[in-house]
Amino acid sequence: MNTSTLAIESLDLKTASDAELALVHHLFSKMRAERQPDDPPIPFEENLARWRSQPPFIQLTFYGVWNPNHTALIGRGTVVTVSLEENRRLAQVELEVLPEYRRQGLGKRLLGLLAEVAEREGRSLMLIGxxxxxxxxxxxxxxxGGHKGLEGHTNQLDLRDLDRDLLQRWLDQAASLADDFELGLWEGEYPESQLEEIAALYEVMNSQPRGTLQTEDFHFTPEQVRQLQQQILVTGADHWTLYVRDRATGALAGFTDVAWNPSRPELLSQGNTGVFPQYRHRGLGRWLKAAMLDKVMRERPPVRFVRTHNADSNAAMLRINHELGFKPYSSSAMWQVETARALDYARTMR
Ligand SMILES: CC(C)(COP(=O)(O)OP(=O)(O)OC[C@H]1O[C@@H](n2cnc3c(N)ncnc32)[C@H](O)[C@@H]1OP(=O)(O)O)[C@@H](O)C(=O)NCCC(=O)NCCS
Structure with missing residues (x-):
């Protein structure tokens, strides 16, 4: 097939019609099934809600590749740029083409368009997973000509394999921590009055390994943290955050959060887990993880698999996860390529 004549058109996911977004959803579902063949599909309403509620500080440019009859999408590319003080040279890029249309130059065409967007927005470095x-x-x-900057795995715990005695031991050991630290929970929307300290707590995630990725720390304002959380809640998911607070100073020392969507009841996703450096090596990480698993098993009995993504170089987090019985489920890598280099490549003749 001569794919060079296929139309590649941009679409604004925030304002596109339901019918257009249904086609985008169809493509997303097919690509997800290739990556995660064992997992149930994500319902259309969830994707729709997420696309329609993109936070204003995140700009998303979408290009869709149309099939020859212009009735379905067969590929897509996305550039995401984040308006923060830092990381101003970064563009996060995704591109995918359905298997039957690969190796015919569509990826290259898409990359060229995405790199032009990045260039226009002054983003000189593209991150691609x-x-x-x-x-x-x-x-x-x-x-x-990209370079792999960070390798990681989604690690999975099958709760049927969880060593309940170990979990209980960790909870028992944490009893001695309770004199110095309070364990607390935010369930659903973060309380408005605590958003400032929650934004400060998110800073702990800047201490996770970045490999050779040329990224800087991310600093989110309280309002941005609220908007990021909304992206989870609008899909109908439960979002729980367990935190530990230093009783002496009132400062937050660490947290872990999970999201669970009733449309995929067996799966639970554990997003962030972090303890500030000055509070490490005291068992707070183990306490947070154990207390969350305990709560999940008591209150969400359908959950069977807990998944979390970790950099392969994150020894501290991996140690805790391996002790709990998390096992590698799938691997992934984050690459970086200079926008200028991607443009040069995309402009070479086939
Ligand atoms: C990555 C992906 C978008 C490439 O799309 P594509 O339409 O097949 O890419 P192209 O045909 O334009 O190929 C571009 C170049 O990459 C090379 N290439 C692509 N797939 C390749 C493969 N499986 N093995 C070796 N080389 C490959 C092509 O030979 C071509 O090189 P050339 O410029 O010397 O001719 C597609 O494989 C895909 O959707 N993968 C799943 C999603 C994914 O992994 N996305 C991550 C983005 S990198």
Whole structure:
């Protein structure tokens, strides 16, 4: 097929019609099934809600590749830029093409368009993720001249394999911590009055390994933290955050959060877990993880698998996760490529 004549058009996901977004959803679902064949599909309403409620400080440019009859999307590319003081040279890029349309130049065309967006917005470095189950992504990034900056795994705990005695031991050991630290919970929307300290708590995530990625710390305002949380809540998910607070100073020392969507009742996603450096090596990380698992098992009995993503170099987090029985489920990598280099490649003749 001569794919060079296929139309690639931009679409504003915030304002597109339901019918257009249904086509986008269809493509997303097919690509997700390739990456995660065991998982149930995400319902249309969830994707729709997320696309319609993109936080204003996050700009998303979407390009869709149309099939020859212009009736379905067969590929897409997305550039995300975040308006913060820092990381002003970064553009986060995703691109994917359905398997039957690969190796015909569509990825290259998409990359060219995405790199032009990045260039226009003054973003000189593109970050692009690849998934271990789809080797074509890595081959493509090698060809483009990208560099792998951070490798990671989604690690999974099958709750049927969880050592309940170990969990109880960790909870018992934490009893001695309770003199110095309070364990607390935010369930659903973060309380408005605490948003400022919650934004400060999120800073702890800047201490996770970044490999050789040329990224800077991210600093979110309280309002941005609220908007990021809304992205989870609008999909109908439960969002729980357990935190520990230093009783002496009142300062927050660490947290862990999970999201659970009733449409995929067996799966629970554990997002962030972090303890500030000055509070490490006292068992707070183990306490947070154990207390969350305990709560999940008591209050969400359908959950069978807990998934979390960790950098392969994150020894501290991996140690706790391995002790609990998390096992590698799938691998992924974050690549970086200079926008100028991507443009040069995209402009070479086939
Ligand atoms: C990555 C992806 C978008 C590439 O799309 P594509 O339409 O097949 O890419 P193209 O045909 O334009 O190929 C561009 C170059 O990459 C090379 N390439 C692509 N897939 C390759 C593979 N599996 N093995 C070796 N080289 C490959 C092509 O040979 C081509 O090189 P050339 O410029 O010398 O001719 C597609 O494989 C995909 O959707 N993968 C799943 C999603 C994914 O991994 N996304 C991560 C983004 S990198």
């Amino acid at each position: 690849t998934h271990g189950r789809i080797p074509a992504g890595e081959a493509f990034m090698e060809r483009v």
